[in-house]
Amino acid sequence: MSERDEQVGYDVHATEAKWLPVWDELDPFRADDASPKEKRYPLTMFPYPSGDLHMGHAEVMALHDVIARYWWLRGYEVMNPMGWDSFGLPAENAAIRNDAHPAEYTYANIETQYHSFKKYGIAFDWSRRLHTSDPEYYRWTQWLFLKFRERGLAYRKNSPVNWCPNDQTVLANEQVVDGKCERCGAEVTKRELTQWYFKITEYAQELLDDLDVLAPTWPDRVVTAQRNWIGRSEGAHLDFRIAGRDEPLTVFTTRPDTIFGTTFMVVAVDSAAAEELVTDGQRAAFEAYREEIRAASDIERLATDRPKTGVDLGITATNPVTGDEIPVWATDYVLADYGTGIVMGVPGGDQRDWEFATKFELPIIRTTEPPADWDGEAYNGEGAAINSPATGTASGLDINGMPVAEAKSATIAFLEQSGTGRGTVNFRLRDWLLSRQRYWGVPIPIIHCDTCGEVPVPYDQLPLELPELKGADLKPKGVSPLAAATDWVNVDCPSCGGPATRDSDTMDTFVDSSWYFLRYCSPNDDTQAFDSALVNAWMPCDIYVGGVEHAVLHLLYARFFTKVLADMGLLDFREPFAAQLNQGFVINRGKKMSKSLGNGVSLGDQLAEFGVDAVRLTLVFAGPPEDDIDWAEMSPGGSLRFLQRAWRLSGDVTSTAGTPFVAEGGDVALRKQTARTLTDAAELVESYRFNVMIARVMELVNATRKTIDSGAGPTDPAVREAAEVVAMLLSLVAPYTAEEMWERLGHQPGVARSSWPEVDPALLVEDTVTAVVQVQGKVRGRLEVSPDISEADLEAAALADEAVQRAIDGAEVRKVIVRAPKLVNIVL
RNA sequence: GCCGAAGUGGUGGAACGGUAUACACGCAACGCUUAGGACGUUGUGCCUUCGGGUAUAGGGGUUCGACUCCCCUCUUCGGCACCA
Numbered sequence: 001m002s003e004r005d006e007q008v009g010y011d012v013h014a015t016e017a018k019w020l021p022v023w024d025e026l027d028p029f030r031a032d033d034a035s036p037k038e039k040r041y042p043l044t045m046f047p048y049p050s051g052d053l054h055m056g057h058a059e060v061m062a063l064h065d066v067i068a069r070y071w072w073l074r075g076y077e078v079m080n081p082m083g084w085d086s087f088g089l090p091a092e093n094a095a096i097r098n099d100a101h102p103a104e105y106t107y108a109n110i111e112t113q114y115h116s117f118k119k120y121g122i123a124f125d126w127s128r129r130l131h132t133s134d135p136e137y138y139r140w141t142q143w144l145f146l147k148f149r150e151r152g153l154a155y156r157k158n159s160p161v162n163w164c165p166n167d168q169t170v171l172a173n174e175q176v177v178d179g180k181c182e183r184c185g186a187e188v189t190k191r192e193l194t195q196w197y198f199k200i201t202e203y204a205q206e207l208l209d210d211l212d213v214l215a216p217t218w219p220d221r222v223v224t225a226q227r228n229w230i231g232r233s234e235g236a237h238l239d240f241r242i243a244g245r246d247e248p249l250t251v252f253t254t255r256p257d258t259i260f261g262t263t264f265m266v267v268a269v270d271s272a273a274a275e276e277l278v279t280d281g282q283r284a285a286f287e288a289y290r291e292e293i294r295a296a297s298d299i300e301r302l303a304t305d306r307p308k309t310g311v312d313l314g315i316t317a318t319n320p321v322t323g324d325e326i327p328v329w330a331t332d333y334v335l336a337d338y339g340t341g342i343v344m345g346v347p348g349g350d351q352r353d354w355e356f357a358t359k360f361e362l363p364i365i366r367t368t369e370p371p372a373d374w375d376g377e378a379y380n381g382e383g384a385a386i387n388s389p390a391t392g393t394a395s396g397l398d399i400n401g402m403p404v405a406e407a408k409s410a411t412i413a414f415l416e417q418s419g420t421g422r423g424t425v426n427f428r429l430r431d432w433l434l435s436r437q438r439y440w441g442v443p444i445p446i447i448h449c450d451t452c453g454e455v456p457v458p459y460d461q462l463p464l465e466l467p468e469l470k471g472a473d474l475k476p477k478g479v480s481p482l483a484a485a486t487d488w489v490n491v492d493c494p495s496c497g498g499p500a501t502r503d504s505d506t507m508d509t510f511v512d513s514s515w516y517f518l519r520y521c522s523p524n525d526d527t528q529a530f531d532s533a534l535v536n537a538w539m540p541c542d543i544y545v546g547g548v549e550h551a552v553l554h555l556l557y558a559r560f561f562t563k564v565l566a567d568m569g570l571l572d573f574r575e576p577f578a579a580q581l582n583q584g585f586v587i588n589r590g591k592k593m594s595k596s597l598g599n600g601v602s603l604g605d606q607l608a609e610f611g612v613d614a615v616r617l618t619l620v621f622a623g624p625p626e627d628d629i630d631w632a633e634m635s636p637g638g639s640l641r642f643l644q645r646a647w648r649l650s651g652d653v654t655s656t657a658g659t660p661f662v663a664e665g666g667d668v669a670l671r672k673q674t675a676r677t678l679t680d681a682a683e684l685v686e687s688y689r690f691n692v693m694i695a696r697v698m699e700l701v702n703a704t705r706k707t708i709d710s711g712a713g714p715t716d717p718a719v720r721e722a723a724e725v726v727a728m729l730l731s732l733v734a735p736y737t738a739e740e741m742w743e744r745l746g747h748q749p750g751v752a753r754s755s756w757p758e759v760d761p762a763l764l765v766e767d768t769v770t771a772v773v774q775v776q777g778k779v780r781g782r783l784e785v786s787p788d789i790s791e792a793d794l795e796a797a798a799l800a801d802e803a804v805q806r807a808i809d810g811a812e813v814r815k816v817i818v819r820a821p822k823l824v825n826i827v828l
Numbered sequence: 829g830c831c832g833a834a835g836u837g838g839u840g841g842a843a844c845g846g847u848a849u850a851c852a853c854g855c856a857a858c859g860c861u862u863a864g865g866a867c868g869u870u871g872u873g874c875c876u877u878c879g880g881g882u883a884u885a886g887g888g889g890u891u892c893g894a895c896u897c898c899c900c901u902c903u904u905c906g907g908c909a910c911c912a
Contacts, residue, residue: 221906224832228908235912253912266912308910333910343912351829352910428911551907621852623841628905633840635853637865642852644866692842695851702851709868772847777893779847806879817892823846827892 010647012611012640015736016119019749022739028753029072029123031079033534040076041538042068043517043577045546045554046083049109050090053116055586055593055603055631056547062616063583063625063690064545065122066732070685071542072123073728073756079538081128081520082117084110087138087509089167089183092440092474099471102440106133121612121735123752128523132512133440137519139463140529141512142445144561146456153199153564154434156454160270160336161433163191168476169437170195172508173430174229174553182553190294196444196505197431200560204230204427207559210575217579219626225551231428236412238344238421240265240317242277242328249273249317249328252339252426255349255380256415257399257407259321260388261367263357264345265328266310268336269293277328279314286311286330293332308333308356320420321397321411322389331356339426347378354378365390368404432557434508439466439474439481441506449493449500458494464502480504513554514561517541517576536572544577548626555580581688584628586619601631613734614640620733621694643737646701646730649723650741654714657746661725661757666718670707673700674722675763678756681729690733697729720745727751773798774825780807791818798824 044064047057068080091102091109098105110131117124130137148154162171166186170193175182200207208230215223236256239248249265267274269290278286289311300306310331317328326345333352334343347357348366354377357364369386370379385407389395397414399407415421435444445457445464457464467488474481483489483504493500515529521538522531555577562576585592588599606615617639622629663671677700684693704722708714724745731738731751742751766787771794773781781801785794795818798804808826815827 220832225907228831231908231911233911251912255912306910331910333912335911338911346912350912352912355910426911428908548906621840627841630840633853635840638853641866689842691840692851695842698851770847774846774893777846782847815892817846819846823893825846825892 009651010644010740012613012643012736015740016121016612019736019739020119022749023121024118026750028750029068029078029080029125030127031081031125032077033537035077037075037077039538040071040078041541042071042078042080042543043520043541043545044082045544045550046085046513046516047113048085048088048090049106049113051109052112053120053603055601055606058120058603058615059586059619059629060545060547060583061117061120061122062619062733063581065616066620066685066690066693067543067545067581067688068123069732069735069752070682072753073731074682075755078123079128079520080123080125081130081523082122082124082126083128083130083516083520084113084132085509085513085516086110086131086133087441087506087512089438089440092438095440095470096472096474101468101470102474103133106440107131119607119612121616123735128520130516130519130523132509132516135463135465136526138442138512140519141442141507141515142457142462142464143459143529144515145442145507145511146445146459147568148198148564149456151564151568153202154196155199156194156196158192158194160190161193161195162188163193164188167438168478170433170435172433172510174432174556195433195435196503196507197433198511198560200432200557201427201429203560203563204232204429205425206563206574207429207556208232210559214575214577214580218577219548219580219582221548222551222555222580222582226556229429229552229556233426233428235424235426236408236415236421237340237424238415239320240344241320242315242317248320249277249342250340251342251344252424253344253346255346255404255408256411256421257385257388257402257404258346258349258367259319259344259411260390260395261346261348261365262319262326262344263347263363263365264326265317266331266334266343266345266353266356267313267328268334268341269311269330269332271336271341273342274313274330277313277315278330282312282314286313289330296332308352308359310356310360312360320415320418322395327362329356329360337430338428349378349380351378351380432508432560434511435505436508437478437480437505438476439469439506441509442512443482444503444505444507446503447491447493447500448503449496449498451498452493452495452500455493455495455500461494466506480506482506510554510557514557515565517558518565518571530570532570532572535570539571540573540576540578542578544580545583546580548582581625583625586629586631588630589632590630606636610636610640611736613643613737617643617694617733620690623691625688625690642698642701643730643734645705646697646726647737647741647744649701649704649708649719649726650744652708652714653720653723653745655717655720657720660747660754661721661728663717663721666716666721667707667712668718670703670712670716670718670722672763672766673703674718674725675759677729678725678759679764682756685732693729694733697726700729701726725757728754728756769821771798771821772823773801773804774823775804775807776828777825778807780804785821787821789821791820794818794820794824798826 044060068078071078086106091106094105095102145154162176164171164181164186166184176188179188181188211223211226233254235252235254237250237252239250241248310329313328313330315328316325318325345353347354347364349368365387367385367388368379369383382404385399385402388399399410412423443464443466447455449455467485469481489502489504491500491502518530518535521534525531558576563574565571566574588601591597591599593600614636618634618636622634677696680696681693700722704719707719727738727741728751738751768784769787771783771785772779781803783797795816811828813826817825
């Protein structure tokens with residue numbers, strides 16, 4: 001016991017040591033599937049087992065726990081599970097460094113984190129614990145992959161992909177941020193590889209549409225990020241004929257109305273179309289240009305201010321509306337994998353095309369009338385169509401004078417009628433690349449046979465377990481370490497029995513986390529991935545608490561999985577998370593904590609100094625959950641002092657313990673404040689304003705203290721009631737202190753499973769309220785009045801007030817606004 | 829460039845269109861103390877001639893009344909970005 005603790009008689013560390021074994025015995029947070037009570041499923045993003053828990057974990061868990069514990073108190077059956085996202089690169093890299101197996105590192109860290117979680121006092125149901133790296137779990141990840149494949153939603157294709165040279169593996173688009181690897185920050189390059197994809201694009205429209213449903217209960221920034229990421233744009237496909245080629249070149253444009261201003265075509269330099277179209281005369285120039293572009297990094301290519309480059313392919317295409325022959329160029333400002341990889345060049349309406357046309361001296365025709373004061377180059381705003389067609393040009397289409405929207409639909413109608421194009425919708429979202437050339441992940445359960453092609457591993461042979469590899473065997477070498485495990489890779493084809501090889505890639509770990517929330521509902525079922533009846537009973541999750549960094553990663557993938565599984569008839573809902581709460585970061589001295597800055601704050605040190613409850617309280621009281629917390633500006637010492645003040649109340653109460661929360665008589669003012677605090681706290685927790693909820697509890701503690709010291713005294717039943725409510729509300733953030741108070745108040749352990757008291761409505765009615773009297777909108781007087789005072793009486797009382805009369809100063813009263821019983825505003 | 833969120837005391841932050849600055853931290857004075865990262869009391873936006881005046885990034889507007897709603901500007905943060 002430290003010197004400080006001795007003085008106040010409250011030893012936080014002894015209290016923690018005292019209650020942990022008691023709670024283990026009580027196991028108060030085990031969810032009962034069969035309970036008749038209404039169910040609640042709060043979920044928090046499960047951690048990756050890297051080392052011990054840190055301040056970030058501490059914050060998100062503390063916030064999450066307020067909600068979970070609140071629901072228990074309100075009488076719901078709460079399922080609050082926890083597990084580990086335990087496949088992934090850090091363990092593999094550590095294994096290479098230490099000549100070990102990734103599992104050693106992973107499962108050791110899981111145990112460390114497990115014990116830290118328990119000590120941290122989060123109300124988890126540990127009977128549902130899972131690890132995605134367990135064969136019992138990834139067996140079903142493989143099962144899901146095969147089911148997706150049967151539905152055509154998992155497929156292989158050859159395509160240029162993102163390659164992280166540091167991690168030696170490919171990455172999904174979502175894992176490339178500003179041209180860099182989301183994990184390690186290395187500059188991503190491109191490689192042409194045959195890889196597995198999930199067809200998330202098939203769900204693009206529904207993923208977008210359902211954001212409208214989620215918008216009221218999901219954070220704006222997540223909804224917006226997903227909308228941007230999905231990137232729907234409406235436009236048209238236009239077919240440009242090429243002499244001597246059967247198939248036309250099809251472009252995607254959002255501005256079909258600018259077709260009359262199309263003076264050239266541009267094809268992505270790295271596309272198959274460019275390779276095919278280039279004429280012999282231009283081939284040398286084209287290939288030189290292509291090499292030049294390939295040598296440039298993505299970072300260089302992404303710079304929007306670099307000059308336009310390109311090569312004339314030496315052919316022409318026919319404008320489907322005007323019949324004009326226009327040149328076809330190759331360039332790197334057109335992306336091979338967006339739209340059709342071919343763009344119609346409209347320099348008058350697109351700045352990039354303008355720059356290209358200017359550089360290569362191609363004609364420029366405006367097709368939208370810019371405003372009179374327009375002094376820019378390409379104009380893409382609103383305006384009447386012009387030069388469409390230009391005077392004297394023969395064309396079946398004339399949209400001159402039409403505003404943009406009308407011109408677009410008229411053009412699309414013409415294209416469809418003439419069979420040269422059609423209205424269409426394009427998405428920015430690409431299919432999800434799921435193969436990874438690393439070891440510590442789920443093996444892809446496919447066998448490649450020269451005779452039979454791709455053959456799925458039979459369901460009865462799942463799980464397909466990882467071979468035992470360790471240390472140097474795991475060194476990245478551009479192909480998966482599994483490929484070198486010859487005993488494992490070489491198999492007989494399940495279909496023809498001939499020699500075949502296993503797919504040697506493993507799955508992106510985001511696949512594992514796309515369905516773990518389903519597995520929690522029946523974590524030990526060894527006959528199926530999840531029990532649909534149980535999942536449908538518990539889900540969707542009522543709240544999902546976690547970091548906003550997953551806005552377009554995990555949260556998009558999990559939504560996709562849910563929709564597919566619903567289409568498979570396994571779920572009766574199509575969105576997994578009904579509501580979502582993002583927490584901010586814990587930073588230090590204005591900067592993100594990092595080793596290089598040397599400003600890391602150790603959670604262990606903070607817990608040792610201030611105790612679990614004070615740290616949790618500090619994190620929750622700091623401000624709104626989604627705001628960042630600068631730990632340097634927090635005062636966990638102040639939190640500890642508050643907890644001690646609260647704790648002291650429980651020792652001062654001298655009335656006899658009975659049924660909790662039943663006060664007969666006693667100090668009415670305190671009873672009213674207790675009732676008001678309970679009512680407000682419920683509303684505040686439900687709207688995630690936990691910091692304000694704690695402020696209300698602090699006020700109640702202060703009021704109770706006053707009542708003991710200078711009011712009704714420690715024997716008053718209202719004091720006991722208030723102290724009990726303090727203990728109960730405090731259990732949401734400071735479970736040890738709350739439990740200790742509860743015991744000192746004479747109750748059996750288990751304040752966290754006590755029940756929220758019914759509030760007597762009579763106690764919520766105030767005897768008097770303060771009415772404010774304003775003159776010209778400025779406060780000039782205050783009146784203590786009955787809450788049911790009539791408007792006329794309040795007005796009379798206000799006008800009779802001396803200070804008010806002084807402010808009126810004999811002027812004529814033109815109007816009096818009365819909002820009984822709170823306010824009167826006198827207008828002169 | 830496009831889209832979104834936000835700017836309140838020395839600090840973290842409160843505030844259904846109706847008392848701006850709740851609750852804390854910090855600071856100051858006093859009390860209790862051998863002592864204090866302890867406890868308690870009081871004070872604490874700014875200006876003031878003590879009547880008041882004035883303040884929610886800046887400027888307009890709506891309203892009897894605006895931190896709150898609308899418009900413009902500035903700043904910060906986030907998303908997307910050569911996406912046709």
